[in-house]
C-alpha cells in the first residue's frame with residue numbers, strides 16, 4: 001500500500017501548469033527560480049487529497065481494493081475490485097467466498113461515501129445484524145451474489161436510496177460511484193509514478 005509522503009502541488013510561474021512533487025525542490029523545474037526565496041506563486045504549495053488513504057482510518061465509508069494485490073503496485077483496470085463497508089471503528093465488513101468477514105488490516109483503500117449520511121446511528125447495528133444472517137459462505141456466487149450484493153443490500157437496509165439513488169442498480173452504482181473513485185485513484189497513482197522517475201510531474205491545469 002502507498003504510504004509515502006503526501007503529494008504536493010503548486011503553480012509557480014505559469015498559470016496553466018501544475019507542478020506535482022513529493023518534496024518542494026529548491027528550484028522551479030519550469031523557470032529555474034529559487035523557490036525557497038520565491039515571493040510569489042500563482043498557486044501556493046498545497047497537499048493533494050489522497051484517494052488511496054487507508055480505509056481502516058475512515059469510519060462509515062464504502063471502501064474498495066483490488067481483489068488481489070493493491071492499487072499502487074499491481075492494479076490494472078481489467079482486474080476485479082472488491083468492495084466493503086467500514087464501521088464506526090474503521091473495521092471493514094466485506095463478503096467473499098468465505099462469507100461475511102470483519103477485517104481490521106487488509107488493504108482497503110479509496111474511502112468514498114460521506115459519513116454525513118443520515119443513518120450513521122444505525123450503521124453499526126445494521127452491520128452487526130448482517131453478520132448474523134444470510135451472508136454465509138454457501139450463499140456466495142462469483143457473479144451474482146458477491147461483495148457488491150452485500151454492500152448494496154447494506155445501503156438499502158439503511159434506507160439510503162433517496163440519498164444514493166444508484167444503489168438500486170449494481171451497474172449504475174458501479175458507474176457513478178466506483179468508477180469515478182477508481183479514476184481518482186488511478187490518476188493519483190500515475191502522478192506518483194511519474195514523480196518517482198523525474199522528482200516532479202507537470203501537467204496542464206484542468207479547465
Ligand SMILES: [Zn+2]
Nearest residue numbers: 012013028031
Ligand atoms: Zn517557475
